[in-house]
Amino acid sequence: MVDDGVSGKKSWPYSQDGRPTQFPLPKDLLETILLGPADDRRVLQDSPLLGDVWAAYALDPGNTQDVLITPHRAATAADVANLIPDGRDIWDATRNTLGLPRPIPREKTFEYDPSTDTRTEELPSAKVAYLQGLVAAELYFDEVLCILVPLTQWWRLPQVRDRIEQLQPRVPQLRELLLSPSSTFVRTDQQSYNDYSSLERYVALAGLIFWIGRLQRPSAPATAPAKAGRQPALPPLPPPLTADQTVALYMPHVDEIIAGMIELYGIVQSNHDRLFAKLRNQDDADAYRDGEQEGFIFQVSLNRKATTALDRSVPSVKGDAAASLFKVKCNKIVWAVIDSGIDRTHPAFDVDDPGLDAAADARTPDSRIIKTFDFTRIREIISSRARDLAPADVAAIANAVGLTDEKVAGYLDEIARDFRDKRPINWAKVEKLITLKNIPEPANPHGTHVAGIIGANGNAFRNAKLREDKLKEAADSQAQGVAAAATTTRPKTKIISYDGMCPDIRLYDFRVLSKSDDNTEFAVISALQYIRYVNERHNFINIHGVNLSLSIPHDVRNFACGRTPVCNECERLVESGVVVVAAAGNRGFQKYETAQGPVENYAAFSITDPGNSESVITVGSTHGNWPHTYGVSFFSSRGPTGDGRLKPDLVAPGERVQSTVKDKQWAPESGTSMAAPHVSGAAAMLLARYDELVGQPRRVKQILCDSATDLGRERSFQGHGMLDVLRALQSI
Known part of the structure; x- marks a missing residue:
């Protein structure tokens, strides 16, 4: 489909609203926006999102990524893990208000209420789980941007908070930054190009990925069949285009991208205030006071493959x-x-x-x-929704560890309760669900x-x-x-x-x-x-x-x-x-x-x-x-x-x-x-x-x-x- 090396419109499918469908960002474009030009790359990005997180979301802006969250010293992993579901509920309500698309369900999930023994359908599971000093979660980029980042120590730094509020005068520079990876772009002010702050680079790249993630997904068959009770996995995006072709795709929408990111700041701050207003009314409000002042999260990295x-x-x-x-x-x-x-x-x-x-x-x-x-299977066993595993999954665990389905369900319920009560991992309970009695042959x-x-x-x-x-x-x-x-x-x-x-x-x-x-x-x-x-x-x-x-x-x-x-x-x-x-x-x-x-x-x-x-x-x-x-x-x-x-x-x-x-x-x-x-x-x-x-x-x-x-x-x-x-x- 690519025929001239520059025109993105001839290289990528478009939706009926005149916008391109979701597309990946090539590595060189990502690094130019985030770190600076290749011939002068001395800029180190200081946002709490590490480089592998940016790279993963850039390759597939509309899909989830599995991330590891390191708590700030003022918070425990249990604190952070319990904040994520609350933050997701608030952000999901904001999606509806703004008319943004909701996440594509990865599986049919329910929230279990032990007091009434009932389940209500809710957001697709983020598979939140925590260990000592570490939290894992599977999140969309907009959730990372609007839930995790406002909880970080970095967000509370005066030079970050104050400068985000003053970005409006820098809109021309942000526009230039987004267009600069194209070889056809002529810079009018070389000094301003080299003088972008790491915060401005963060805003430009985050706004671009956020905008792409809201576009229509290209139509393609799913690569894997759906498991019982689950939606099929999202089809992968095609390989990235060149930097020139990619810039051509979003060039007509640069002003929309920047305006959307600046508008998002006010919405995120409002959601953040709502979250902490809710926390202040809880019985353990004192536990959140230090985190509210200093931040709950230190950094976010990718849950790397072993x-x-x-x-x-x-x-x-x-x-x-x-x-x-x-x-x-x-x-x-x-x-x-x-x-x-x-x-x-x-x-x-x-x-x-x-x-x-x-x-x-x-x-x-x-x-x-x-x-x-x-x-x-440790992730699903110690997650916030351990009690909500499908009956087939519970039966599989029960068969492997030599327990009845009822026993396994009881342990899962206790582990989920420990999660909500922010207790350290109770390995005495967990080991009963990971110690194999009916041992299958090794994977390889x-x-x-x-x-x-x-x-x-x-x-x-x-x-x-x-x-x-x-x-x-x-x-x-x-x-x-x-x-x-x-x-x-x-x-x-x-x-x-x-x-x-x-x-x-x-x-x-x-x-x-x-x-x-x-x-x-x-x-x-x-x-x-x-x-x-x-x-x-x-x-x-x-x-x-x-x-x-x-x-x-x-x-x-x-x-x-x-x-x-x-x-x-x-x-x-x-x-x-x-x-x-x-x-x-x-x-x-x-x-x-x-x-x-x-x-x-x-x-x-x-x-x-x-x-x-x-x-x-x-x-x-x-x-x-x-x-x-x-x-x-x-x-x-x-x-x-x-x-x-x-x-x-x-x-x-x-x-x-x-x-x-x-x-x-x-x-x-x-x-x-x-x-x-x-x-x-x-x-x-x-x-x-x-x-x-x-x-x-x-x-x-x-x-x-x-x-x-x-x-x-x-x-x-x-x-x-x-x-x-x-x-x-x-x-x-």
Whole structure:
């Protein structure tokens, strides 16, 4: 449809009212308005909406985004979470007054009144849920703009409040700012272009996204069928046009965009006053007084997607020699694997009993997987509308945790009541709804593979099968790992039996990655907070360590490096005495699109979260058999961190590592996901051998780093070197 590179009208469908249908904003246009021209981008936006939030709404202005809200120090997460539903009700009434379209329902939802045992239909759920120091909500941009932003500390700053009221004289400059991304726009006053305040940039971009979100949605079939009782998902918008074409779309409406944003300020302020008038009449009005003066919200970020860090091994790090020489037994050490799930039916995780003979193949042995927790549903369980889950969802939870529907409904009702009463998360109640009894197979084999590297038992291989289709390359190249003895595709070739790092260790299975794309930072943080709860409840270290073979890309424009929500939670967990090991990520080799074509190169500063956390042991990948020759894997993320700290901390084998997968099979995988569990196993061996190190994760990290073998590579590639378990044990 695009034919001239400039005319937006020939490039995009229009509605009957003469306006374009909803359209995405290209990245370069977004950054020009928000941060300034590319050749002079020294402006840092200081609004409470972080860069990833702007980018997400710019790509789809009319859809919801899942955001994480950090409360200001004057407020609790429970305070903020309870303000959002009240604010949504007031804003929805304003929508009707202004004749604005209401949100497209994502699902049929009801408000439950326990006093009358009735439900009334209301706004589509925002899936509001809170943890310690963090709130998650799924909101439209107009809700962020008109509910969250007025609750922020930033909104109460005099330079913000007063200058918004005085924007009218700056309308010509705001108009120029919106048109400036076009290459055909001629500026009459260069100084005024470079002199826009961050507030004016906020107003211009927010007004543009708000205006686009009110346009008609382009007609297109939904990409996913509707679930029972729910509306189909909104169809995605087509890819963005160029900056010139996009400006051409909204150029005739610039004055309307600016006027609408200035008018909106008065409406938002009026709604804000109504909200606090309502709060002042409540019994707990004193709890809101500080927040009203200082703000309830510090900042808003995107609830980022978490993915696996997946792109010859135990002998390479001398784990077998260390276990043999020091007679290390890890059966009293417990490690949490936060991943996609562990196949507990795999014989490599059986409790090894040498008294059983080969005739016992049909037995159902005890597993070293102590418990399995489903954190993929944590959001709906602890949300403000937990009691309003559809009967089918309640039944699914009941079946998974081995309770009756009535019991589950009762717990959900109690959790929802705790939410309304602004109580901290009651994990004693929540864990009853996430502890699986009828355990399904994992969403994918990644978690089982990771767990096998930490704790597979090669002596229990008699019920296992090798993935011969996957094994030929690894066997023929003399790959090492935790494979059991079996014939490969090469005749008469055998793979020697290997154990994981700690073949008697006990494991907790924390499932945060599902089969859908709803794997978020919030679920990972929930699991980390629950581990702290478990240890605090027992008054001693019950879960000694955590393995995070996950990758969440870090954007420097959103947070200081190592200070993202998931990194902060890792720091709290380490402070509580738990060893945390994370994959460095697989972004060490990247492909860039330039005007001259694609360019491939190695990428520095590519460590992903939670590996950017200072106290976490961040692990890169190296070749398993010939690490001194081949060095660090090409895909392994490289440091330093964005703020100049050394990362990764060390490297471990991560190429073609043999380990357990689902269906009682074995297969090779590569990635820093495979390197991290080697270090988890090494840390567990240290704790098992020297129990005085339990509760001292920073000391464990220091020992592993100081004893690593130098591969002769740059520190930003290899960290302190390659993991050496034997030397680590000998160094104490």
